[in-house]
Amino acid sequence: MTRIGEGLLKTSSLAIAITALMAGSALSKDAIRICSIDDRSGAAADTGNESYRGLKMAVEAANAAGGISGHMIEMIEYDGKTDPQLSASFAARCAEDDNALLIVGGNPAGPAAAILPIADEYDIPFFMLSAGTDNLTDNPAPWLFRFGPRNAQDAIAYAQLLDEQGFKKVALIYNTLPFGLDSAAAAREHLAEHGISVVAEEGYDIAATDLSPQVLNLKASDAEAVLVFPYPADGARVLKTLDQLQVGKPVIVSRSALLKTLREIAGPASDGILIPNTVDTAREDVQAFFQAYEKAYGEETQPTLYPVIGYDAGMIALQVMARPEVVEAIESGDIQAARTALRDGVLAQAEFKGLQGKEAASYSFADDKRHGSPDQDWFTFTTVANGGVDLVPPDLSKFVPAR
Amino acid sequence: MDKFSVLLFSGLTNGSVYGLVGLSLSLIYGANRVINFAQGEFVMIGTMSAILFMATYNLPLPVALVLTLGVVLAMALALEFAVYLPLRKRDAPPLTIMIGTMAFAITTMGVALLIWGPNQLSVPNILPMEPMTVGPLITNWQQLAIISSFVAFLGLTWFILYRTSFGLAIRATGVDPKVALLMGIRSDRIVRFAFLFSATVSGLAGVLIGPLLGGQISIGLALTVKGFMAAILGGLGSPFAAAAGGLAIGVAEAMIAGYGNSLYAEPIIFLIILMVLFVRPYGLLGDFEAARR
Numbered sequence: 004m005t006r007i008g009e010g011l012l013k014t015s016s017l018a019i020a021i022t023a024l025m026a027g028s029a030l031s032k033d034a035i036r037i038c039s040i041d042d043r044s045g046a047a048a049d050t051g052n053e054s055y056r057g058l059k060m061a062v063e064a065a066n067a068a069g070g071i072s073g074h075m076i077e078m079i080e081y082d083g084k085t086d087p088q089l090s091a092s093f094a095a096r097c098a099e100d101d102n103a104l105l106i107v108g109g110n111p112a113g114p115a116a117a118i119l120p121i122a123d124e125y126d127i128p129f130f131m132l133s134a135g136t137d138n139l140t141d142n143p144a145p146w147l148f149r150f151g152p153r154n155a156q157d158a159i160a161y162a163q164l165l166d167e168q169g170f171k172k173v174a175l176i177y178n179t180l181p182f183g184l185d186s187a188a189a190a191r192e193h194l195a196e197h198g199i200s201v202v203a204e205e206g207y208d209i210a211a212t213d214l215s216p217q218v219l220n221l222k223a224s225d226a227e228a229v230l231v232f233p234y235p236a237d238g239a240r241v242l243k244t245l246d247q248l249q250v251g252k253p254v255i256v257s258r259s260a261l262l263k264t265l266r267e268i269a270g271p272a273s274d275g276i277l278i279p280n281t282v283d284t285a286r287e288d289v290q291a292f293f294q295a296y297e298k299a300y301g302e303e304t305q306p307t308l309y310p311v312i313g314y315d316a317g318m319i320a321l322q323v324m325a326r327p328e329v330v331e332a333i334e335s336g337d338i339q340a341a342r343t344a345l346r347d348g349v350l351a352q353a354e355f356k357g358l359q360g361k362e363a364a365s366y367s368f369a370d371d372k373r374h375g376s377p378d379q380d381w382f383t384f385t386t387v388a389n390g391g392v393d394l395v396p397p398d399l400s401k402f403v404p405a406r
Numbered sequence: 407m408d409k410f411s412v413l414l415f416s417g418l419t420n421g422s423v424y425g426l427v428g429l430s431l432s433l434i435y436g437a438n439r440v441i442n443f444a445q446g447e448f449v450m451i452g453t454m455s456a457i458l459f460m461a462t463y464n465l466p467l468p469v470a471l472v473l474t475l476g477v478v479l480a481m482a483l484a485l486e487f488a489v490y491l492p493l494r495k496r497d498a499p500p501l502t503i504m505i506g507t508m509a510f511a512i513t514t515m516g517v518a519l520l521i522w523g524p525n526q527l528s529v530p531n532i533l534p535m536e537p538m539t540v541g542p543l544i545t546n547w548q549q550l551a552i553i554s555s556f557v558a559f560l561g562l563t564w565f566i567l568y569r570t571s572f573g574l575a576i577r578a579t580g581v582d583p584k585v586a587l588l589m590g591i592r593s594d595r596i597v598r599f600a601f602l603f604s605a606t607v608s609g610l611a612g613v614l615i616g617p618l619l620g621g622q623i624s625i626g627l628a629l630t631v632k633g634f635m636a637a638i639l640g641g642l643g644s645p646f647a648a649a650a651g652g653l654a655i656g657v658a659e660a661m662i663a664g665y666g667n668s669l670y671a672e673p674i675i676f677l678i679i680l681m682v683l684f685v686r687p688y689g690l691l692g693d694f695e696a697a698r699r
Contacts, residue, residue, distance in 0.1 A: 213549065213618070236619060243535070247546065248537075
């Protein structure tokens with residue numbers, strides 16, 4: 004870990020501890036409970052496990068610094084297994100039986116959508132992680148705070164990048180599941196805003212073993228780049244087919260390519276693709292976080308948004324918990340008052356700095372804006388290298404129209 | 407690169423997979439009039455076992471293939487002894503047995519979840535995946551192996567059915583199991599052979615398509631549906647008709663995607679199947695089944 008990065012991590016932990024001490028006594032008191040409900044063994048287990056670990060790092064740092072006003076933080080974890088019904092049951096248990104102060108979780112959209120009404124019913128803050136479906140934050144949800152980007156924000160990022168790099172015509176290829184269809188619709192809308200036309204568009208069944216017909220049509224079009232919206236395994240097939248049929252156009256793949264599975268299956272065919280990410284590896288504090296993460300969990304991790312979202316949600320929750328009104332409510336033993344104080348505390352603060360986004364960006368929430376990440380300065384792009392193994396900063400001078 | 411040839415080849419690759427599953431379904435249906443909804447799970451177990459033996463345990467290829475086949479055959483026997491025979495002994499109608507195979511499929515997925523977990527896994531390829539040019543096509547050995555296996559299994563099935571006395575017994579059982587029994591044919595052996603042979607075909611298909619599809623415990627369901635569509639389109643009563651149905655679906659999908667819009671390929675295929683069934687209710691090549699009734 005670099006000295007600057009180490010310092011930043013220590014400073015953030017210290018800041019929480021000092022605020023906590025100022026807000027109350029440091030005597031040993033009842034633990035404050037945080038519930039983590041995420042996909043730890045279902046279809047999106049990679050994302051759930053990484054976010055959980057990020058959240059745990061934030062909590063452990065706070066506990067090591069003495070907790071919040073002498074209250075240790077206790078994490079209660081539930082594996083939602085990508086099952087919306089199960090996730091909703093766990094959310095009710097968190098609110099009713101566990102007396103948790105808040106719920107953190109929701110990487111896949113289905114379980115996140117299922118937790119949402121439970122959070123509203125029980126009046127418990129829900130810090131939603133990377134679930135990208137736009138409409139999750141479209142409707143009023145007084146207890147919801149979203150920390151990951153919306154699908155439309157990914158589309159804004161692609162469109163801006165393509166525009167800046169001089170692209171005018173692109174092709175889309177996507178699976179015909181809701182994720183692929185939604186992502187393609189968002190891309191169409193935002194590409195049009197930048198004057199970029201979609202000259203070819205192909206959907207495919209995720210069970211098809213051969214995608215040559217679709218890729219051949221993309222190749223035959225005058226598209227200057229290809230945008231892919233897949234799940235991991237079918238995304239690997241698209242990339243292999245693009246490689247096999249020597250399409251030779253720059254390729255952008257959605258966030259799913261940040262997952263190791265896609266890159267492992269695609270192998271060298273994934274090298275050189277661009278992927279939107281909300282983690283800027285040029286930041287010292289981000290580098291320090293990933294070094295600390297690898298040290299804590301003993302495995303090499305690529306710099307993706309999933310552990311960072313969990314960590315940011317945890318750090319922001321801890322900052323707000325340390326506010327005097329929240330501590331006062333906790334110490335009065337009124338869990339509902341504490342939940343309300345926590346929610347109001349998030350809304351009261353103008354902005355929160357986190358590890359997601361570029362240096363200048365920050366999270367901000369309001370009564371009518373429960374989506375924390377801004378449209379600008381949030382995304383960076385990463386590229387794949389070394390046979391699908393590594394995520395590295397891209398050389399954008401090479402990402403230019405194939406004319 | 408000639409577009410039509412590429413599309414045709416792509417259709418034949420996908421169609422071979424559907425055809426292999428359709429052929430497997432039809433073999434069991436021919437022997438006992440039961441549609442095996444666990445057929446796609448044989449493909450899944452083939453894929454996942456290949457990961458276990460070739461990647462996790464890093465065994466030599468021949469050993470890994472034999473063990474994979476062993477797992478698939480054990481699963482076929484489990485289906486027969488745990489589901490088919492107990493239900494048959496209780497005079498359960500084919501529909502009930504079909505629901506039993508569905509329960510077996512779901513249970514298999516649950517066990518696979520415990521063993522392999524939920525994530526997509528990379529499946530080692532037994533043949534090179536690097537692109538190579540064959541005439542107007544760019545393909546790879548793995549794709550060629552899928553088509554070749556389809557042809558080989560089709561040939562083997564034909565040989566067994568039409569060039570061996572055992573095949574004659576299978577066909578006799580397919581026409582009328584009771585009369586076949588009166589003629590001294592052990593129909594239980596015919597049914598066991600159908601389960602084992604169709605499991606072998608599907609398991610090997612799993613090993614071959616794994617590197618292309620990726621290994622995940624839920625891949626079986628979609629393949630069962632496609633195989634069933636193939637068998638219905640071609641004609642469920644004949645393995646060759648079911649296989650031809652698979653090819654027809656694969657090629658139609660590729661042509662619609664290539665010359666039309668891939669978004670509508672699946673609905674168009676279903677519409678075509680419906681139209682065909684209006685005219686030929688027993689499938690394109692279902693004369694045998696029609697005559698049997």
